[in-house]
Amino acid sequence: MKFQKQIFGFMDMLRFKELVPNRRKALASGTDTPLPKRYRVNELAKALHPGRMQVEVTALRPLTDGMTELTFRRTDADAFPFFRAGQYVSLQGTVADSVVSRPYSISSSPREALENKLTLGVENAGFFSGYLNREVKVGDRFLMTEPAGEFHYETLRDKPQIACIAGGSGITPFLSMAKSRKEGDESYEMILFYGARDEAHLAYKAELDALAAEGAIKVVYLLSDETREGYEHGFVTAALLSRYLSIPDVTFFLCGPAAMYEFVGKELEPFALPRKAVRRDAACCGNRAVENPRTFSLTVHIRDKVWNIPAREDETLLAAMERAGIPAPNKCRAGGCGYCHSQWLAGEYTVAEGRDGRRLADRKFGGIHPCVTYPQSDMEINVPPAE
Template sequence: MKFKKQIFGFMDMLRFKKLVPNRREALANGPADPLPTEYRTNVLAHRLHPGRMEVELVDAVMVTPTIRKLTFRRTDADAFPFFRAGQYVSLQSPVGDSLVSRPYSIASSPREALENKLVLGVEDAGFFSGYLCRDAKPGDRFVMSEPSGEFHYETLRDKKHIVCIAGGSGITPFVSMAKSMAEGDEPYEMTLFYGARTAQQLAFRDELDALSAKGLKVVYVLSDETCDGCEHGFVSAALMEKYVDIRESSFFLCGPQAMYDFVLKELAPYDLPRKAVRKDAGSCGNREVSDPRTFRLTVHVRDKVCEISAQENETLLTAMERAGIDAPNKCRAGGCGYCHSKWVRGEYVVADGRDGRREADRKFGFIHPCVTYPASDIELIVPVGE
């Protein structure tokens, strides 16, 4: 054994000694062609992570009295990148003097993305969503972020059976997840509880009914009326017990805060591990302040300095957008870190439960303007949008 080691050690020394002359010889004998300007890995990386995309609205139809289904195609490439079902994109457009963007979960499947089709379901609530529901029309152009987010199935973390609970327009990521499962791209089994007040408010019902023939188990739950084939009431633990084994499932929730509060209370007695329940984080909106004050917000973007006004009850990101500043953002929920900006001076308040900053960011004075409200005049350095 000792003898062999010595031989190999000697061989290694010899190879090491010849390393430089061998390399010189290889370089001298190599072709004189210039190096390629594009590498396959970089081309693939750009196709999967294009950053911002230019898109056109090709179809818009109301699927409930308040939810509009919007279909987009890419105009700067011939396909959308493949993504994980459950992810979102951020849509941006100038509206009046503002440059507004909002995140929306994708309702189409990753395979449809490769056919240059991406569908969103938007509820007529708020400034930009209201604009998309009422004023946007086929032919309109937008800027869209690449698909992002952690709200998707993870084989190592999640059980084989997933229970998805949706309320209102929160159905969209689950339409994508159900399609992806039916197309054979995801390994889970899925039961979907979709809550609404009336049957008329159930969006994407035709698609969900078609998917139930391909393995999706869907339970419609109506609170304000009874109808054939639907449950009546709310998505309670007793109702879930009727259809699924709660302890042998991973839960995905997407809907209004009241739905989260109710379902989490129902699940509390089961003492499920933390990883068993995932909530889609909605955008951080205005906070309750009676008689909000107006502060001065100084924004540095590269070598430009802008002085704008910011309301005490609105996030710093909203104030910048209102003034037409192209401040980078994606999730608007404090989680992705994409809006990460340097605080220079002034007081601020971070929305409750939304502080997703790393410890180092807190220590060195970085904030997420999407979840931060001004509490005095304030000054920031924001990164340049792509």
């Protein structure tokens, strides 16, 4: 066999020979200053994603007779992370020996977060929200998750004009979106339809009127139980929407009670809009209606700790754990974020209708979301520790 000499192969050999001496030279000429312990990119990532934050209530303000605004500051840092207007945080506290948490949409703007201010508008309904309305005081401290959620504008997916439809306390994410639009962090054209029983139940009306007067948004108020000049009367029908916009040319954002989602969904049905054109903020998964609910035994493992607790078939596994004071991880409580993802070990269960956000592999290999799972027999689960 005959080998041909290749000039490039020869050059490679020479380079290889010089490799070690060249490296030695480079090392010798380098500085002996130790590598930095902190890098800017890591600092930024930590500022944007702090995980859980320690917060303190700095102000309380009644918004309506059934809704209170709570203002928070962080006590473990100088600022809240910047977020996308429309996102939520989960607030956690201990009430009557139960560890409870609930997600609340942020009503302040992302820029206010950088000034260490974050506000939540909380409706006086349910155990924890009722406590926040009636008993919380300035100076009380809580844990709060970093902002999260997909209920925000996305340039690539959404139309340049958005129609936001709010019912009752569902106004909070839209106030943040309107402020963010005014502050120049968002570029959409925003029209807000805000419905309530009567004028007295419209929260944040002064703020919304000021934003409308500055041209940041257009607001249409609707009252269902009252007729007033300057207000629409009734509910958000397709006919009403068509008077203000071209339905196929906008992206809808809905936040409010389930009945509102159903009503508006039916009104929009004839337009056959793509799914992405109608975005709904997910509500917490609460108790389900069961006549004479049975009580089962739930065995919970978190690392090397084991609890045996009662779990009713009409309440989620997460609610059962919280009632027993077990610090189970959660954020959205709606089956969407995956933060509570746990491992099923034994027992029968059912998942709330329309809330099963698990991947196929999770369903096959025993992944569950305790926030939307109801026991149907004694159960055993392995839960990750809350961080």
